[in-house]
Amino acid sequence: MKKQLFYILLLITTAGFAQKPAVRATIDTTNIRIGEQFQYKISVNGVANIILPKLENLKGLEVISEDKIDTIKKQLIKKYILTGFDSGAFYIPQQQIYIKNKAYLTDSLLINVATVAIDTTKQKLFPIKAIKSEPIIFDDYKNYVWWAIALLIVIALLLYFFVFKKRKEVEETKTIPALPPYEEAIEKLQLLDEKLLWQNNKVKKYYSELTEIIRSYIEQELKIPALEITTDELIKTLSDFNTSKVIVTSSETIKTLKKLLQEADLVKFAKSRPLSSEIEEDRKDAEDVVNNLKPKPIKVIEIKEEDTNVE
Numbered sequence: 001m002k003k004q005l006f007y008i009l010l011l012i013t014t015a016g017f018a019q020k021p022a023v024r025a026t027i028d029t030t031n032i033r034i035g036e037q038f039q040y041k042i043s044v045n046g047v048a049n050i051i052l053p054k055l056e057n058l059k060g061l062e063v064i065s066e067d068k069i070d071t072i073k074k075q076l077i078k079k080y081i082l083t084g085f086d087s088g089a090f091y092i093p094q095q096q097i098y099i100k101n102k103a104y105l106t107d108s109l110l111i112n113v114a115t116v117a118i119d120t121t122k123q124k125l126f127p128i129k130a131i132k133s134e135p136i137i138f139d140d141y142k143n144y145v146w147w148a149i150a151l152l153i154v155i156a157l158l159l160y161f162f163v164f165k166k167r168k169e170v171e172e173t174k175t176i177p178a179l180p181p182y183e184e185a186i187e188k189l190q191l192l193d194e195k196l197l198w199q200n201n202k203v204k205k206y207y208s209e210l211t212e213i214i215r216s217y218i219e220q221e222l223k224i225p226a227l228e229i230t231t232d233e234l235i236k237t238l239s240d241f242n243t244s245k246v247i248v249t250s251s252e253t254i255k256t257l258k259k260l261l262q263e264a265d266l267v268k269f270a271k272s273r274p275l276s277s278e279i280e281e282d283r284k285d286a287e288d289v290v291n292n293l294k295p296k297p298i299k300v301i302e303i304k305e306e307d308t309n310v311e
Contacts, residue, residue, distance in 0.1 A: 021045040021099050025106035027092070033114050034087060037064060040080040042106060044097065051098040052078045060090035061111065084113040185217035185290045189283075198279050204271075206279070207264040214257070214286055222247060222295055231261040238293075246296055253292040256285045 021044055028039040044050055055063050064081040071077075084090060089112050094105045138145075179187065192213065197206035215226040218234070222241070226234055235258045241247045242254060260282050266272035274282070 021104070023097055023099075023104045023106055025092070025095060025109060027109050027111060030110065031112045031114065032084065033116050034085055035083060035116075037081050037083045038111065040082050040092060040109075042078045042080075042095065042097070044076045044099065045074065049098075049100045050076055052076075053095040053097060055080060055082075055092075055095065057093055058082070058090075060084055060086050060088060060113065061092065082111075084111070087113050087115045089113075181217050181220035182290065184220075185213055186287070188213045189287055189290070193283070198276075203273065203279070204267055207267045207282075210283070210286055211261060211264045214260070214289060217290055218293065221293070231258070231265060234261070248294040248296050249292055253289055257289045257293070260285050260289065 023045075024043050026041050026043070028041075032038050040055075042052060044052075052069065055066075061082050061084045064083055066081070067079040069076055069078050082092075089110060092109045092111065094108050097104045097106065178184075189210075192206070192209055195206075197203070197209070212227070215234070218224055218226040218238075222238075224234070224237055229237070235254060238247070238249070238254050238257070239251075242249055242251065263272075263274065263278075263282055267274065
Protein backbone atom coordinates (compact mmCIF):
# COMPACT_ATOMS: atom_id res chain seq x y z
CA MET A 1 0.00 0.00 0.00
CA LYS A 2 2.84 2.37 0.88
CA LYS A 3 4.58 1.57 -2.40
CA GLN A 4 1.44 2.38 -4.41
CA LEU A 5 1.00 5.67 -2.55
CA PHE A 6 4.62 6.59 -3.32
CA TYR A 7 4.13 6.03 -7.07
CA ILE A 8 0.93 8.11 -7.08
CA LEU A 9 2.72 11.06 -5.39
CA LEU A 10 5.66 10.70 -7.77
CA LEU A 11 3.30 10.77 -10.77
CA ILE A 12 1.49 13.91 -9.53
CA THR A 13 4.80 15.70 -8.88
CA THR A 14 6.16 14.78 -12.33
CA ALA A 15 2.95 15.96 -14.01
CA GLY A 16 3.13 19.26 -12.14
CA PHE A 17 6.71 19.90 -13.29
CA ALA A 18 5.87 18.85 -16.84
CA GLN A 19 3.06 21.41 -17.05
CA LYS A 20 5.31 24.35 -16.09
CA PRO A 21 6.24 26.13 -19.39
CA ALA A 22 9.92 26.59 -20.24
CA VAL A 23 10.86 30.23 -21.07
CA ARG A 24 14.32 30.95 -22.51
CA ALA A 25 16.17 33.92 -23.96
CA THR A 26 19.35 33.36 -26.01
CA ILE A 27 21.74 35.36 -28.21
CA ASP A 28 23.81 34.01 -31.06
CA THR A 29 26.98 35.78 -29.85
CA THR A 30 28.20 37.62 -26.81
CA ASN A 31 30.77 39.80 -28.57
CA ILE A 32 30.25 42.21 -31.48
CA ARG A 33 32.01 45.21 -32.95
CA ILE A 34 30.37 48.61 -33.14
CA GLY A 35 27.60 48.53 -35.73
CA GLU A 36 27.49 44.73 -36.08
CA GLN A 37 24.18 42.97 -35.63
CA PHE A 38 23.28 39.95 -33.52
CA GLN A 39 20.17 37.84 -32.91
CA TYR A 40 18.19 37.80 -29.67
CA LYS A 41 15.68 34.95 -29.42
CA ILE A 42 12.88 34.19 -26.96
CA SER A 43 11.43 30.65 -26.97
CA VAL A 44 8.45 29.32 -25.01
CA ASN A 45 7.02 25.81 -24.85
CA GLY A 46 3.99 25.56 -27.10
CA VAL A 47 1.12 26.77 -24.94
CA ALA A 48 -1.81 29.08 -25.59
CA ASN A 49 -2.49 32.64 -24.37
CA ILE A 50 1.10 33.94 -24.57
CA ILE A 51 1.98 37.65 -24.65
CA LEU A 52 5.58 38.28 -25.73
CA PRO A 53 7.33 41.52 -24.75
CA LYS A 54 8.25 44.59 -26.76
CA LEU A 55 11.94 45.06 -26.03
CA GLU A 56 12.43 48.17 -23.93
CA ASN A 57 14.96 49.69 -21.57
CA LEU A 58 17.88 48.66 -23.76
CA LYS A 59 20.78 50.82 -22.67
CA GLY A 60 23.53 51.04 -25.32
CA LEU A 61 21.68 48.68 -27.69
CA GLU A 62 19.05 49.27 -30.37
CA VAL A 63 16.43 47.03 -31.98
CA ILE A 64 16.90 46.91 -35.75
CA SER A 65 13.98 44.59 -36.58
CA GLU A 66 11.82 41.82 -35.17
CA ASP A 67 10.23 38.77 -36.80
CA LYS A 68 6.76 37.37 -36.40
CA ILE A 69 6.22 34.57 -33.91
CA ASP A 70 7.16 31.13 -35.34
CA THR A 71 6.04 27.73 -34.12
CA ILE A 72 8.81 25.12 -34.36
CA LYS A 73 8.54 21.70 -32.70
CA LYS A 74 5.84 22.76 -30.25
CA GLN A 75 7.76 25.90 -29.33
CA LEU A 76 6.85 29.54 -29.88
CA ILE A 77 9.89 31.50 -31.04
CA LYS A 78 10.29 35.29 -31.37
CA LYS A 79 13.48 36.67 -32.97
CA TYR A 80 14.94 40.18 -32.73
CA ILE A 81 17.90 41.75 -34.53
CA LEU A 82 19.90 44.12 -32.31
CA THR A 83 23.06 46.20 -32.63
CA GLY A 84 25.15 48.66 -30.64
CA PHE A 85 26.91 51.88 -31.57
CA ASP A 86 28.79 52.51 -28.33
CA SER A 87 31.63 50.40 -27.03
CA GLY A 88 31.23 48.68 -23.67
CA ALA A 89 29.42 45.86 -21.91
CA PHE A 90 25.63 46.10 -21.99
CA TYR A 91 22.92 43.93 -20.48
CA ILE A 92 19.72 42.89 -22.16
CA PRO A 93 17.47 43.03 -19.09
CA GLN A 94 14.99 40.36 -18.08
CA GLN A 95 11.88 40.35 -20.24
CA GLN A 96 8.45 39.68 -18.77
CA ILE A 97 6.29 37.13 -20.61
CA TYR A 98 2.67 36.49 -19.74
CA ILE A 99 1.39 32.92 -20.11
CA LYS A 100 -2.23 32.37 -19.20
CA ASN A 101 -2.17 35.73 -17.33
CA LYS A 102 0.84 34.63 -15.28
CA ALA A 103 4.16 36.44 -15.53
CA TYR A 104 7.45 34.67 -16.29
CA LEU A 105 10.90 36.29 -16.56
CA THR A 106 13.73 35.48 -18.94
CA ASP A 107 17.39 35.60 -17.97
CA SER A 108 19.36 38.82 -18.46
CA LEU A 109 22.14 38.49 -21.03
CA LEU A 110 25.47 40.33 -21.38
CA ILE A 111 26.75 41.57 -24.74
CA ASN A 112 30.17 43.13 -25.27
CA VAL A 113 30.53 45.82 -27.95
CA ALA A 114 34.11 46.44 -29.04
CA THR A 115 35.56 49.30 -31.04
CA VAL A 116 37.04 48.71 -34.46
CA ALA A 117 40.80 49.08 -34.35
CA ILE A 118 42.30 51.12 -37.17
CA ASP A 119 45.89 50.59 -38.22
CA THR A 120 47.01 54.08 -39.11
CA THR A 121 50.21 52.70 -40.66
CA LYS A 122 48.22 50.95 -43.37
CA GLN A 123 45.15 53.13 -43.58
CA LYS A 124 45.85 56.64 -44.79
CA LEU A 125 44.09 59.37 -42.85
CA PHE A 126 42.33 62.05 -44.85
CA PRO A 127 41.73 65.62 -43.72
CA ILE A 128 38.30 66.55 -42.44
CA LYS A 129 36.13 67.74 -45.28
CA ALA A 130 34.30 71.03 -45.05
CA ILE A 131 30.55 71.06 -44.64
CA LYS A 132 28.93 70.72 -48.02
CA SER A 133 26.21 73.30 -48.54
CA GLU A 134 22.89 72.29 -50.06
CA PRO A 135 21.77 73.89 -53.32
CA ILE A 136 19.69 77.05 -52.93
CA ILE A 137 15.98 76.51 -53.55
CA PHE A 138 13.00 78.88 -53.53
CA ASP A 139 11.54 77.41 -50.33
CA ASP A 140 14.60 78.64 -48.41
CA TYR A 141 13.77 82.27 -49.18
CA LYS A 142 10.04 82.27 -49.93
CA ASN A 143 9.13 83.88 -46.60
CA TYR A 144 11.57 86.72 -47.28
CA VAL A 145 10.12 87.11 -50.80
CA TRP A 146 6.55 87.43 -49.49
CA TRP A 147 7.63 89.94 -46.85
CA ALA A 148 9.47 91.97 -49.49
CA ILE A 149 6.40 91.99 -51.77
CA ALA A 150 4.17 93.09 -48.89
CA LEU A 151 6.62 95.87 -47.99
CA LEU A 152 6.72 97.10 -51.60
CA ILE A 153 2.91 97.19 -51.71
CA VAL A 154 2.78 99.25 -48.50
CA ILE A 155 5.42 101.66 -49.84
CA ALA A 156 3.52 102.00 -53.13
CA LEU A 157 0.28 102.79 -51.29
CA LEU A 158 2.01 105.37 -49.11
CA LEU A 159 3.56 107.01 -52.16
CA TYR A 160 0.19 107.09 -53.89
CA PHE A 161 -1.71 108.63 -50.99
CA PHE A 162 0.95 111.06 -49.78
CA VAL A 163 2.72 112.04 -53.00
CA PHE A 164 0.84 111.32 -56.21
CA LYS A 165 -2.65 111.94 -54.85
CA LYS A 166 -1.55 115.18 -53.18
CA ARG A 167 0.17 116.29 -56.37
CA LYS A 168 -2.97 115.47 -58.33
CA GLU A 169 -5.09 117.52 -55.94
CA VAL A 170 -2.69 120.46 -56.27
CA GLU A 171 -2.80 120.19 -60.06
CA GLU A 172 -6.58 120.07 -60.03
CA THR A 173 -6.64 123.10 -57.75
CA LYS A 174 -4.38 124.96 -60.14
CA THR A 175 -6.33 124.03 -63.24
CA ILE A 176 -9.73 125.01 -61.80
CA PRO A 177 -9.74 128.76 -61.19
CA ALA A 178 -11.65 130.00 -58.15
CA LEU A 179 -14.98 131.64 -58.90
CA PRO A 180 -15.58 135.26 -57.94
CA PRO A 181 -17.46 135.57 -54.61
CA TYR A 182 -20.75 136.57 -56.26
CA GLU A 183 -20.78 133.70 -58.77
CA GLU A 184 -19.70 131.24 -56.08
CA ALA A 185 -22.54 132.35 -53.78
CA ILE A 186 -25.19 132.06 -56.53
CA GLU A 187 -23.90 128.60 -57.48
CA LYS A 188 -23.96 127.42 -53.84
CA LEU A 189 -27.55 128.70 -53.46
CA GLN A 190 -28.60 126.67 -56.48
CA LEU A 191 -26.85 123.56 -55.13
CA LEU A 192 -28.62 124.09 -51.80
CA ASP A 193 -31.97 124.10 -53.60
CA GLU A 194 -31.13 120.76 -55.22
CA LYS A 195 -30.51 119.11 -51.84
CA LEU A 196 -34.17 119.55 -50.81
CA LEU A 197 -33.19 119.80 -47.16
CA TRP A 198 -36.16 121.60 -45.66
CA GLN A 199 -38.53 119.54 -47.83
CA ASN A 200 -37.12 116.46 -46.02
CA ASN A 201 -37.57 117.94 -42.52
CA LYS A 202 -33.95 119.13 -42.29
CA VAL A 203 -34.84 122.76 -41.66
CA LYS A 204 -32.03 123.42 -39.19
CA LYS A 205 -29.39 122.13 -41.60
CA TYR A 206 -30.97 124.13 -44.42
CA TYR A 207 -30.73 127.44 -42.52
CA SER A 208 -27.18 126.63 -41.35
CA GLU A 209 -25.99 126.22 -44.94
CA LEU A 210 -28.03 129.18 -46.16
CA THR A 211 -26.53 131.62 -43.63
CA GLU A 212 -23.06 130.17 -44.16
CA ILE A 213 -23.33 130.95 -47.90
CA ILE A 214 -24.36 134.56 -47.21
CA ARG A 215 -21.74 135.13 -44.48
CA SER A 216 -19.01 133.57 -46.65
CA TYR A 217 -19.99 135.87 -49.53
CA ILE A 218 -19.87 138.97 -47.29
CA GLU A 219 -16.50 137.90 -45.83
CA GLN A 220 -14.92 137.42 -49.26
CA GLU A 221 -16.51 140.40 -50.99
CA LEU A 222 -16.40 143.01 -48.22
CA LYS A 223 -13.39 141.68 -46.25
CA ILE A 224 -15.39 141.36 -43.01
CA PRO A 225 -14.99 138.34 -40.66
CA ALA A 226 -18.67 137.58 -41.13
CA LEU A 227 -18.32 133.86 -40.29
CA GLU A 228 -16.93 134.63 -36.83
CA ILE A 229 -19.01 137.56 -35.51
CA THR A 230 -22.58 137.58 -34.22
CA THR A 231 -25.62 138.75 -36.16
CA ASP A 232 -25.80 142.08 -34.27
CA GLU A 233 -22.10 142.77 -34.82
CA LEU A 234 -22.39 142.02 -38.53
CA ILE A 235 -25.44 144.25 -39.01
CA LYS A 236 -23.80 147.13 -37.10
CA THR A 237 -20.65 146.84 -39.21
CA LEU A 238 -22.62 146.87 -42.46
CA SER A 239 -24.68 149.86 -41.27
CA ASP A 240 -21.50 151.78 -40.49
CA PHE A 241 -20.05 150.88 -43.89
CA ASN A 242 -23.25 152.01 -45.58
CA THR A 243 -23.25 155.31 -43.72
CA SER A 244 -19.65 155.98 -44.68
CA LYS A 245 -20.34 154.92 -48.27
CA VAL A 246 -17.76 152.13 -48.17
CA ILE A 247 -20.23 149.65 -49.68
CA VAL A 248 -22.93 149.88 -52.31
CA THR A 249 -26.25 148.83 -50.77
CA SER A 250 -29.41 150.19 -49.14
CA SER A 251 -30.87 150.26 -45.68
CA GLU A 252 -33.63 147.93 -46.88
CA THR A 253 -31.07 145.31 -47.93
CA ILE A 254 -29.40 145.47 -44.51
CA LYS A 255 -32.82 145.15 -42.79
CA THR A 256 -33.62 142.13 -45.02
CA LEU A 257 -30.31 140.54 -44.07
CA LYS A 258 -30.94 141.20 -40.35
CA LYS A 259 -34.40 139.62 -40.54
CA LEU A 260 -33.00 136.57 -42.40
CA LEU A 261 -30.13 136.02 -39.95
CA GLN A 262 -32.40 136.44 -36.91
CA GLU A 263 -34.86 133.92 -38.38
CA ALA A 264 -31.97 131.48 -38.96
CA ASP A 265 -30.76 131.96 -35.35
CA LEU A 266 -34.24 131.12 -34.06
CA VAL A 267 -34.31 127.93 -36.15
CA LYS A 268 -30.80 126.85 -35.11
CA PHE A 269 -30.89 127.74 -31.42
CA ALA A 270 -34.57 128.09 -30.42
CA LYS A 271 -35.90 125.21 -32.54
CA SER A 272 -38.28 127.50 -34.39
CA ARG A 273 -40.24 125.93 -37.26
CA PRO A 274 -41.07 128.43 -40.03
CA LEU A 275 -43.78 127.75 -42.59
CA SER A 276 -42.94 126.61 -46.12
CA SER A 277 -43.88 130.00 -47.51
CA GLU A 278 -41.58 131.72 -45.00
CA ILE A 279 -38.70 129.42 -45.94
CA GLU A 280 -39.17 130.17 -49.62
CA GLU A 281 -39.30 133.92 -48.82
CA ASP A 282 -36.04 133.63 -46.83
CA ARG A 283 -34.42 131.87 -49.79
CA LYS A 284 -35.46 134.75 -52.07
CA ASP A 285 -34.20 137.31 -49.56
CA ALA A 286 -30.82 135.57 -49.41
CA GLU A 287 -30.35 135.93 -53.16
CA ASP A 288 -31.51 139.57 -53.03
CA VAL A 289 -28.90 140.30 -50.36
CA VAL A 290 -26.17 138.77 -52.53
CA ASN A 291 -27.34 140.79 -55.52
CA ASN A 292 -27.62 144.12 -53.66
CA LEU A 293 -24.65 144.03 -51.31
CA LYS A 294 -21.49 145.05 -53.16
CA PRO A 295 -18.24 146.76 -52.31
CA LYS A 296 -17.83 150.30 -53.56
CA PRO A 297 -16.06 150.20 -56.92
CA ILE A 298 -12.59 151.69 -57.03
CA LYS A 299 -12.27 154.68 -59.33
CA VAL A 300 -9.50 154.39 -61.87
CA ILE A 301 -7.87 157.73 -62.62
CA GLU A 302 -6.56 157.96 -66.15
CA ILE A 303 -3.35 159.88 -66.48
CA LYS A 304 -2.90 161.50 -69.85
CA GLU A 305 0.47 161.19 -71.45
CA GLU A 306 0.89 164.94 -71.96
CA ASP A 307 0.34 165.50 -68.21
CA THR A 308 3.39 163.44 -67.50
CA ASN A 309 5.67 165.46 -69.74
CA VAL A 310 7.96 167.76 -67.92
CA GLU A 311 8.41 171.09 -69.53
